[in-house]
Amino acid sequence: MKETYIKVSDLRPGIIISHDVFVNTNYPIVRKDTELSAEHLEVLYAFGVKKVKVEEQVVVKRDELQSSVGEGSVKPTAILSEIPAFKADIKSQYDNTIQNYKKELTSWRAGIRPDIAKVRSMTMPLVESFIEQKKLLPLLNEFSNSIDYMYHHSIAVGVLAAAISKQMGFPKGQTLQLGLAGVLADCGMVKINTAITEKAAFLTKNEFDEVKKHTIYSLQMVKDSPFLRQEMKLAILQHHERLDGSGYPQGVKLDKVSVLSQIVAVADVYHARTSERVHRSKESPFKVIEMIKEEEFGKFDIKVIHALEQLLGHIAIGMKVRLTNGEEGDVMFVHRDAGLRPMVKKDVDGTVLDLTTNRHLAIEKILK
Structure with missing residues (x-):
């Protein structure tokens, strides 16, 4: 030719x-x-x-x-839809869900028997709101705070687990079940001494060994409930297991770790790393997805990671972004093999920065 x-x-x-x-x-x-x-x-x-x-x-x-x-x-900027006008409504619904779930866990800590049906009725409307408007998912990190981190984390993991499973093509019933499993995955933390769970400094080995027991406690608290399927209860137990056998509580690997467990696990790691905590500052969502893909390679199901990236790591030409050094600019080009590290034309001087060769920087936030 x-x-x-x-x-x-x-x-x-x-x-x-x-x-x-x-x-x-x-x-x-x-x-x-x-x-x-x-x-x-x-x-x-x-x-x-x-x-x-x-x-x-x-x-x-x-x-x-x-x-x-x-x-x-279609103009490049049209690729990214604006956050819907009802952001205030979703924030109100989110805050109410957090407060209600906090009251529920506080009662469980005092010895009240867990009411899983009640948890389902108070959390699933919020989960459905987010998965029906997936453009709202980045707000989870904005809404979270370090003071009530445990409650924010539980709700966010439920939302993210449901959203990931929906992205992977799971039917709605299974998606909502997994959302409920995500919410309850850390409920066993109420059995851990608050001196450990609320500690501002990093945990000692003995303290961390105690925290590791929370997956077993969580299973014990939900195992008799008819409102959770058995495979969801297994996902709760296994959400800290890893495909390479490096996880806990049993250290199982490969096909012994269910894909549902992996979905909750990826949701858990993503929200934990992108949220403000008493002992750790939040990280860039795009940097965290990259970390899960590269640094934690072999620990997570690649199909689950791909679904997370589709939901929260999409970068397109024309987007206005802020970098981790505070500079802002426009995405000029997205590499096919490194989609999280585009070329950005900086507002300050018009120079083009290629994030594939400037590894110390990453996209911090999409502005519009």
């Missing part, structure tokens, strides 16, 4: 790029065999590319190009 160079100013959507396009980057900003879209054209313009090699030369007038990029095309 005939190939030729063509000026970027003469390109139009639909033309096929015949060679990778690099601009002082480790990854191509446009890959070979890509069919150009209006979005690709904006990227080439932004990086100052003058000409590219294509399968065949097609020349169009500049005003035709403007028309193809403008009318009828």
Whole structure:
């Protein structure tokens, strides 16, 4: 097939790029065999590319190009929907759920028998609200606080577990069941001495060994309830198990760890690392997803991690973002093999920062 160079100013959507396009980057900003879209054209313009090699030369007038990029095309910023106007409503519903669940756990700590049906009725409406509006999921980290972390964490794990399972294609009944299991996964913490659970400093080995017992306590508290299926009770017991056998309480591995346990586990780790705690500052959600994928490789089911990334790690060209160093800018290009580390054009000086080569930085937050 005939190939030729063509000026970027003469390109139009639909033309096929015949060679990778690099601009002082480790990854191509446009890959070979890509069919150009209006979005690709904006990227080439932004990086100052003058000409590219294509399968065949097609020349169009500049005003035709403007028309193809403008009318009828989707602007990059339209990819990210704005948070719905009812944010205040979901915050109110969330706060009420937290307070109600806190009262319930306080009564369990005092020796009252757990009422799982009551927990289901007070938490599932909130879970459903979030999974029906998944764009609201990032608000979980905004709503959480270090003072009542245990209660925030329980509710958030339930919401995230339900959202991940829905993303993976689970039926609604199973999704809500897993949401309830996520909420109850740490209920056994009420059996641990508050001097340990509320300790501001890092735990000693003996204290951590005591905390590890919470999965067994949680199972004991829910095992007789008819409102949770047996596989959900197993997920509660196993939510700190890992596929490589490094988890607890039994140290089981591979197919001995259920996928439902893995979903709750990933939800648990993600929220714990992205939330403010008395002994640890919160981390970037995008950095945490990257950590789960790379540093914790082999511990979690890749299908579960992929679902989490689809829900909370989506980055698109045109998004306004804040970096972990406080600088803000626009996403100019997203690497196919490193989607969490895009190229960002900084507002302060217009320079383009490639996060694949600046590993000390990460996306902190999507602004719009």
